[in-house]
Amino acid sequence: MEGALGRDIVHRSLHVLLGLLVLQAGACRPEVDVAAATQALLATDRAWATLAAADGPIDSVVAYWTSDARVILTGQPVVVGTEAIRQMIAGTRSIPGFHIAWTPDSAVVSPSGEFGYTYGTNWITAPDSSGSLRTTEGRYITVWRKEPDGQWRCVIDISNEGPASGGPPVVP
Numbered sequence: 001m002e003g004a005l006g007r008d009i010v011h012r013s014l015h016v017l018l019g020l021l022v023l024q025a026g027a028c029r030p031e032v033d034v035a036a037a038t039q040a041l042l043a044t045d046r047a048w049a050t051l052a053a054a055d056g057p058i059d060s061v062v063a064y065w066t067s068d069a070r071v072i073l074t075g076q077p078v079v080v081g082t083e084a085i086r087q088m089i090a091g092t093r094s095i096p097g098f099h100i101a102w103t104p105d106s107a108v109v110s111p112s113g114e115f116g117y118t119y120g121t122n123w124i125t126a127p128d129s130s131g132s133l134r135t136t137e138g139r140y141i142t143v144w145r146k147e148p149d150g151q152w153r154c155v156i157d158i159s160n161e162g163p164a165s166g167g168p169p170v171v172p
Helices: 002-028 034-053 058-062 082-093
Strands: 065-073 099-109 115-127 133-146 152-161
Touching: 034 058, 034 099, 034 115, 034 133, 034 152, 058 082, 065 082
Parallel strands: 065 152
Antiparallel strands: 099 115, 115 133, 133 152
């Protein structure tokens, strides 16, 4: 009887311990307020847009990208990494009349709060082939990752020119 009682106590203790471990594991994963995270991501994209449109310090603009980020622009090679992105920004700043602006239309954040994306409209002003300044309206999507420091940073930045009609998006 004592052997069976001992095994029963050990067995119950293991069940209690296992239950506590399951509860502990569940408690370790922080609950994410996706709505608040979405608003924070939109605020980050808007702050970045404001800084870039005001020709803020290059390193401050570049700090919104991750060190392994990729920038994909129509007709251009993919720009990868901090130094290449810094050179891209410096190059655009040397173009007389160059200006960029964008407005995020919306954002989506994953249930885990680790990834998100924003999309919207951008405007790029640059000299055309005749030297006259031309503003092109386009669309963009940026994929963001929540970094260990708690900041949203852009991992992939894709932009292209909008349709010639400039009409609203087609929704089936």
